[in-house]
Amino acid sequence: MFNMAPKKTALKKSLGETTMLKRSVSTRAKRNSDVKLVDESSKRKAVSPLKQLSKRSAFGDITNDADLSKKIATNKRDSKKNVETISHVVKKNLKESENGNKAVMPHKKTGRSNIPTFPPKVQMAKANIKPEKVHSSSVSKPTCDKTEVLTSVRVKSPDSTDNELYLTAVEELKKLTTKDEERKKEPLPPPGVEDFDAENMGDPVQVSEYAMDIFSYLKEREAKFVIDNYMERQTSINTAMRALLVDWLVEIQENFELNHETLYLAVKLTDIYLSKVTVSKETLQLVGAAAIFIASKYDERMAPMLEEMLYVCDGAYDKKELIRMEINILNKVGFELGIPLSYRFLRRYARCSKVTLPVLTLARYILELSLMEYTFVSESDSKLAAAALLLALKMKEISGWTKTLQYYSGYSLEEIKDLVLKLNDMLKMKPKEALSTVRNKYSHKIFFEVAKEPVLAEVNL
Template identity: 65%
Template sequence: MAPLKAPLANKNVSLIPARASITTRSKAGIVNNTQNNMIRAKRKADCSPSKETTANVKRSAFGDITRNANVIPIKKALDEKKNLLKLVDDKKISLKTVDQKKKPPTKVVVKTKQLSSIRTVVKPKNNENIVPPDAPGVKIKTRLSIKAPTDTETVVKVKEPLKENNGKVKTRLSNEFEKTEESIYSSAVDELSISSIYSSAKGPQTRSKADSPKENIPKTESLSNISLVASQLEKQLNLGSHLVPEGVNDFDKENWNDVNQSSQYAMDIFNYLKEREKSQIIPDYMPRQVCLNAWMRSLLVDWMVEIQESFELNHETLYLGVKLVDIYLSKLTVDKETLQLVGAAAMFVASKFDERIPPLIDDFLYICDGAYSRKKLIRMELNLLKVCGFDLGISISYRFLRRYARCAKVSMPVLTLARYILEMSLMNYDAVTIRESILASACLYLALKMKKVSGWTPTLEFYTGYKLEDIMSTVYLLNGDLHMKPKPQLMTIRNKYNHKIFFEVAKTPLLENEDLKE
């Protein structure tokens, strides 16, 4: 069925919308001729103001910026303009009779925000009449340069830069994108000079603006100034002031110019870590754990080592994760079902702290075999951070071991054997209460004795800060772990260090406690 059409009652009635009845300039003539013949008349808007009240009123685009804004009639403005022109005609003032060179008008230089739009406004003298800007023959000049004021000129000065007591000028940075050569603003780089950098090292000095730093200061002098400043900083910060006794290998002095070694700060850093160990000692918490025992903790640590291998994480991540688990268990009671969740959350937090690209939360949920939901893992992560006080800069034994091994200049197989012994100590609950630096020292000494390299040298005694009798009890404890019969549930670490990548250090022959004495 065809759509219905609207019947036309009268052909003369137009169905064009009301908008089409508005006339334009091009149709003005046609509308005037046919205005009497139009059937539909214009409809006036409701409550619209009459033309009589708005005929002589003109509103600006943004309105008057003053509070008492008054509407100025156009007629009044035109009358004022006519009066000005009439005043000019009476006095017979023209630009031809005014000699601008002999009688220069006072100029007011107004600096706007953009430096490229600087205007010169003509200001009349006391005895000179006002010349309107729109008078014939009058031109308003614009300029881009700033000239010095003459006797008859008055220039609006910009605020001068602040000066210090020593005469140095403080320059402020310009926020303009375009700067001209005549700009009064200057950046910090523009005023930078080598002499200003080393002024504190050489004492007070004066330099003219025309002097060039490159011409006055040769390269040899600049290098000597750099070394002078560096030596002064070392004295102020007390860097490298540790006296090394005779017979001790000064490892930091040998690598003093190597930026990767950080020899200026290494001794202070590890002394600080040793000081922090005092507040990070974990007490014996297992008697307060009703549902847990040392065997369950060993199984958890073995599983965390498996996570570290599967995700190829750093060893620092593993040690930090185990440390977070011990801190959490020492403060809260945990049941068996939640223990694995604590370990997963600890590894998740540690990987965020130490890894460049940490695993995703879905990876940890997958390795838990779907035992926990995403919400539970995130909640445990929050609880773990609250319990440890959001303090993740914990001193771990792995960092101490690397530092001591490098200072003693041991070989890579010896260091790997020490790492194997240290990683085995993670599963031993008796080693939880021992300080991390003592654990690292004992592992390194045990590896040196097992490889028959050397004993406890004066170099190790100096850098570790422990004598041999301070670590011997820990050495016997670690040696006992190596002599224990391996259990099939705890074979991850042994299998890991049986690989050729780790020099198969797990197969190294063991020693008795009597052979460990010097």
């Protein structure tokens, strides 16, 4: 069921013959018969904890208290009567006021008054209401629609005189709306660029009003998570061991059916931690296991259990070691888990340029292969996503870097040209048997068998 760990033969070559016999990445062929933490007869099923818990309201057990519920209902009825009484007095006195404005009648169905609540320091002479009869605790804020008859109700400013003009509530609302529209106003795309966000403005799920700001913010945050050449400081591990670990993480993501964002975040957390802490080869797998455990909690609806993570490590670590490593990683990254990921940028660029799903899947395959290559660790995630998409377009013999892609990515063809060539050289490398998880994954029909796509001998840009 959980054939997720790399082969021990590959580990022996890279990690040594004697050091990883006990604490190693688990084998795919052999299972530890003594460790039976997960049912091997069936696939892991998500069991909702809600079935074991009783229902509870968001603010505690208030709704389950019968006496308290009666008190709340009684207070609501008393408050409603007070509002109706005050509304009647306000209506009567407004008719007799010198400005002659017509008062707003209460709603026929609910009995609520649509008269807005006066500010604390507003002059109340025109309403002729005695202050001691009006209690703020018994008056609830009325609800009213913007287009209702609020134009007939005029509220006097505390510092104004009788000769000054009054501003209606609708006029104030128009001022606020105008300011809000000016704040949200964005420059239109240049000629020849499709306005993807404008096309999806009616869909609230797309958040088209904020999409450009969100990805601009993510590009700004990339400078905070730049990873240097940390392998020079590592004395016990090398790039081959890191590639083997990433291959194992890909297999975990596939078997647990985790989101792709979880995989990318786990690899990013692993690289950030390794750039700050020198680890031994016995601890490398523990770092990867804790990283994907943290990423699952951050990005998954239901993350794998702690026992499941220990199981896929083939009993190499215990519960305390995994929890301690989880705490160490969170401390080293400063609990900053909103890290910009190349996968998110790729989806944004592909959707804005309206590429087909096979093209997007091919770009995802290229991007996922780059996770195992240490040479791409220091590259910008947004730039790497743009280069992967351009290479996929070239492999599918589709038009190259269009104005739309340049506008939404923020990169010109010259800026990503060298990175595209590096990615193509990666594809031309002879596949390694120990690092075959990604290729096997994307050779399936569900991924359009993009791993079998012919590699370009030369990229014409």
